Amino acid sequence: MKKRYIPEDTIKRLPVYLRNLLNLKKEGKKIVSSKEITFSLNILPVQFRKDLSYFGKFGKRGVGYDVDNLIKTLEKIIGIDRKIKVIVVGVGRLGSALIRYKGFSSMNMEIVGAFDNDQNKIGKKIEKIKIMSMDQMPEFLKKNKIKVGIICVPFDKAQKVAEHMVKSGIKAILNFAPTRLNLSKNMFVNYVDMASELGSLIFKLKNL
């Protein structure tokens, strides 16, 4: 595979395309055009075609894209052609909600373990997911070949927790704590910052 520079925004759109294709498949669609794929997404058809062009040619000129093939292609591109196992650290309200969240499975992601430092929680289960202590993390990650983790601890615990995750073998983190993480450059971190998202909405409301 030839390595080329892929825009960050392209990467973020790939899962959006995939989910829409899964919906179109459920509706019985066999062949779709770039126009149909992007219709409800506020994205131009050419944007989709350009995004795909970073990875190859997957359509038929004059026809469109085979839904099943394109789903498989996108799953492969994103790296979710096999089930990806993920852990959650911090089993508060938000962490529990994520463990029970149904939106991951259609994207071939699965939360398979949870960690917390609260002795009252360790050993208990949420929907078949065992809550483990922090020092059980390295072994669990190794045994299950897990590289991706979600942080759901309070903001003042997030940095320490993140460092522990890195030491335990995590390579990519989705951080729900409202703070930026300082980790080595080879780590991948995405942020879900709910207050900031609301803040930017409020700004637009007042100014645009």
Added chain:
Amino acid sequence: MKKRYIPEDTIKRLPVYLRNLLNLKKEGKKIVSSKEITFSLNILPVQFRKDLSYFGKFGKRGVGYDVDNLIKTLEKIIGIDRKIKVIVVGVGRLGSALIRYKGFSSMNMEIVGAFDNDQNKIGKKIEKIKIMSMDQMPEFLKKNKIKVGIICVPFDKAQKVAEHMVKSGIKAILNFAPTRLNLSKNMFVNYVDMASELGSLIFKLKNL
């Protein structure tokens, strides 16, 4: 076409700066440089200064920024110099977690109402927040002058719920449901798409 004076990414960074300044204030800092402000944020100092420059001059050359003043300035710019009231629609696990989330108040945001169509939930309370029926929404929004709402319903209900919110007076939506919303162009919508965030992390893990 849609020439925007302020870049979208600048808008998204403003709340991040503000929160960091609130932390620096808590640590006792009175004066800070752009370098200190951006140190833990993976943002270059000049990016911060450029972002601020869209709104005016707030620093002192050779010195830096007065923390208290800059906090007030950013709160005013973002539009949260007064408490902003927000509603949640959909009181499942995620909606409940958001209602109890402590990260909004330091940013002057407050969830003051919750809506659901489940008769078993309507009338109950979560942390002093009354759960109301969907048809109580217009009156509640008008009485409390609310323009911002959060969607936490299943993906197949989100479009209808969003349309109801718009009809009831909502102007800006933070959507946690994994689907894009089709609303009129004068509506503001931000998306929190957890599976897509994980997906883009997995992509980077495999490819970068």
Added chain:
DNA sequence: CCTTGTGAAAACTTTCACAGCT
């Protein structure tokens, strides 16, 4: 020295326009 603020350049992303295939 130290900082901020900013026009200009560089880098990056989106959109256009059309070639090429069904």
Added chain:
DNA sequence: AGCTGTGAAAGTTTTCACAAGG
């Protein structure tokens, strides 16, 4: 005719380089 794929152009954002001031 209809749709994909893509180089080039247009548009946008970040970074550079440095003037200006404490």
